[in-house]
Amino acid sequence: MTQLDEMVSGAKRLLVVGGVGLFAAFGLAACGAEEDGGDGSAGTSESTAAEETEAAEDAAGDAAAASYGDGTAPEAPLEPGASAEIGxxxxxxxxxxxDAADVIAEVDPTNTAPAEGNIFIMIELQAxxxxxxxxxxxMDLAWSAWDGSADVGEEPFLLAPEDLSLVGNVASGETASGNVVIEAPEGDYSTVAVGELMGDQFYFAIG
Known part of the structure; x- marks a missing residue:
């Protein structure tokens, strides 16, 4: 073999080795791309799902906030923790x-159970x-529950834990708290009303 032939043969070997290395590198890159999601669709899908979840959570929060109001109507009750000026x-x-029947039964053995189809709703007032x-x-306030169409509930004759009726007179600037109870038909209640005996009332969302 002449020197020229040897040079040509060596060049061919380099081309072959280089080509194999190039194809191997390309193959590894392709495999890596497939493992990462091929065309990146998996990563995009995950990102889109996260964005949709966040948007749904934001929408739910906005809807809840929009359901609160100044408390003058049951459709726009005061948010939990808010107060109202009533008289x-x-x-x-x-x-x-x-559903406070079990709690009330433990307070006094003479407390009667609600009528069939009714429940006791116990409300703590902070005044x-x-x-x-x-x-x-x-003596100054009145209370009820909103069933979605009307104010419902009657005050049963019983003793509640930390009953508001036992508070008595409260001096100006002082705060008192206690529980009141109403008996109402079974249902899903999320709003109660508190007002003056012969005046305006406000609706409160149950926290």
Whole structure:
């Protein structure tokens, strides 16, 4: 073999080796792309799903916020934790137990159960007296539940835990809290109303 032939043969070997290396590198890159999602569609899908979930959560939060209002209508109740000026009182809700029959039964053995088809709703009222002298929240205020179409509930004759009727007079600037109970038909309740006996009332969302 001449020197020229040897040079040509060596060049061919380099081309072959280089070609094999190039194809191998290309193959590895292709495999890596497939493992990562091929054309990147998997990564895009995950990103899109996360964005859709976040958008849905934001929409749900906006809807909940939009359902609250100034409390003058049951469709726009005050949000949990908010208070309302009712006569001489600033009133807010504490804990509300929608089905409180078992809790009330434990307080006093003479407490009767609700009638068949009814439930006890126990509402904690937190009231600050703003009048000149003193006032009794149990005597000055009234309460009910909203069933989606009307205010419902009657006050049963029983003793509730930390009953509001036992609070008595509250001095000006002082705050008192206690529970009141209404008996209402079974249902899903999310709003209660509190107002003056012969005046305006406000609707509160149950937290």
């Amino acid at each position: 001489d009182w600033s009133v807010a809700l504490g804990e509300v137990v929608v 600050t007296y703003n009048g000149a002298d003193a006032g009794d929240p149990y």
